[in-house]
Amino acid sequence: MNDTVIDVLTAICLLGGALMSVAAGVGLLRFPDLLARMHAATKPQVLGLLLFLLAIGLQMRSWVLVPVLMVCWIFMLLTVPVSAHMVGRAGYRTKHMRRDLLSMDELDEVVEKAANKRAPDRNPTERPDET
Amino acid sequence: MTRERIPFITELPLIIWLVIVWGALWQDFSPGNLIFGGLIAYAVANLLYLPPVELSGRFNVLYAVPFVGRFIYKLVVASFEVFWLSLTRGPRLVNAVVAVQLRSQSDLLVTTTGHALSLIPGSLVIEVDRSTSTLYLHCLNIETPGDAAKIRSDVRATEAWLIRIMGTRDDLALLQTEDRFAQENDNREGGVSK
Numbered sequence: 614m615n616d617t618v619i620d621v622l623t624a625i626c627l628l629g630g631a632l633m634s635v636a637a638g639v640g641l642l643r644f645p646d647l648l649a650r651m652h653a654a655t656k657p658q659v660l661g662l663l664l665f666l667l668a669i670g671l672q673m674r675s676w677v678l679v680p681v682l683m684v685c686w687i688f689m690l691l692t693v694p695v696s697a698h699m700v701g702r703a704g705y706r707t708k709h710m711r712r713d714l715l716s717m718d719e720l721d722e723v724v725e726k727a728a729n730k731r732a733p734d735r736n737p738t739e740r741p742d743e744t
Numbered sequence: 745m746t747r748e749r750i751p752f753i754t755e756l757p758l759i760i761w762l763v764i765v766w767g768a769l770w771q772d773f774s775p776g777n778l779i780f781g782g783l784i785a786y787a788v789a790n791l792l793y794l795p796p797v798e799l800s801g802r803f804n805v806l807y808a809v810p811f812v813g814r815f816i817y818k819l820v821v822a823s824f825e826v827f828w829l830s831l832t833r834g835p836r837l838v839n840a841v842v843a844v845q846l847r848s849q850s851d852l853l854v855t856t857t858g859h860a861l862s863l864i865p866g867s868l869v870i871e872v873d874r875s876t877s878t879l880y881l882h883c884l885n886i887e888t889p890g891d892a893a894k895i896r897s898d899v900r901a902t903e904a905w906l907i908r909i910m911g912t913r914d915d916l917a918l919l920q921t922e923d924r925f926a927q928e929n930d931n932r933e934g935g936v937s938k
Contacts, residue, residue, distance in 0.1 A: 636827035643834035648882045651868050653830060657823040659863055663816075680768035694862030694869070701870040701882060705841075716887050719843035720871055720880040 626668035633661030646711040647704040651697045754796050759785045800912040807908040818864040840886035844899045846877045848915045857903045
């Protein structure tokens with residue numbers, strides 16, 4: 614009886630994790646630019662990993678494994694935002710993104726202002742890729 | 745090479761964390777293994793020197809536990825939201841880069857908030873202005889300034905949680921003043937707007 618319950622819970626966790634992997638994949642395929650794709654690569658994947666680890670913990674039924682699984686997830690939590698930030702930041706700076714898809718860009722205003730302050734003699738219309 | 749000695753108490757959280765990782769990896773939490781792990785952690789922390797993280801000296805478990813719950817709930821919501829957007833909107837998605845100014849000046853808190861934000865609402869930190877502690881977030885599906893305002897208040901709510909858990913006393917005092925002002929405003933309006 615107890616075993617069946619645990620098996621069902623494991624199955625739910627595994628299916629949920631698989632669904633989240635699909636979500637990340639669909640997002641990578643369908644989102645239009647790099648920054649949007651980074652969203653798909655971070656959130657569903659972290660949740661997916663959590664569900665898979667839960668499934669492992671439920672099936673193995675040993676307490677000694679729990680800290681490893683937790684450390685595993687914590688490292689995921691620590692590293693995923695950093696990598697997403699680095700890729701996103703590099704993408705933004707090298708303009709690997711579609712500006713036409715942004716409804717507002719408050720960073721661009723700041724960058725523009727800073728650029729004008731540093732070189733006041735430079736013509737601000739020098740950057741033709743900006744709108 | 746001269747360097748400032750770090751007091752042991754500042755190093756302690758790092759060493760405890762390293763010992764936990766050590767024990768977890770060996771899957772062995774017997775005292776002997778932990779003591780050996782502690783020695784290795786101490787050696788690693790002193791030989792491979794990194795600037796110490798400036799902790800605030802407080803940690804409130806009463807707020808930390810509900811925060812973890814809120815975090816996992818929001819993570820589930822955000823994951824399904826990304827999934828739903830990818831299925832229904834896909835290439836026609838409209839995003840925005842939103843600037844959010846945080847209250848805290850502490851590096852640790854700005855970093856933690858940025859970390860939490862990358863995972864919970866539909867946002868991604870693309871730039872940090874450390875001098876003004878402003879985060880520039882890339883957010884999915886923002887079409888109107890109203891959506892951006894919602895993100896901003898959500899970000900500040902997350903930051904408020906983190907300040908209550910581990911912010912400095914100054915930040916906490918700031919937050920309490922802010923709460924009091926908000927309450928007074930609510931009282932004055934007499935619940936007309938809400």
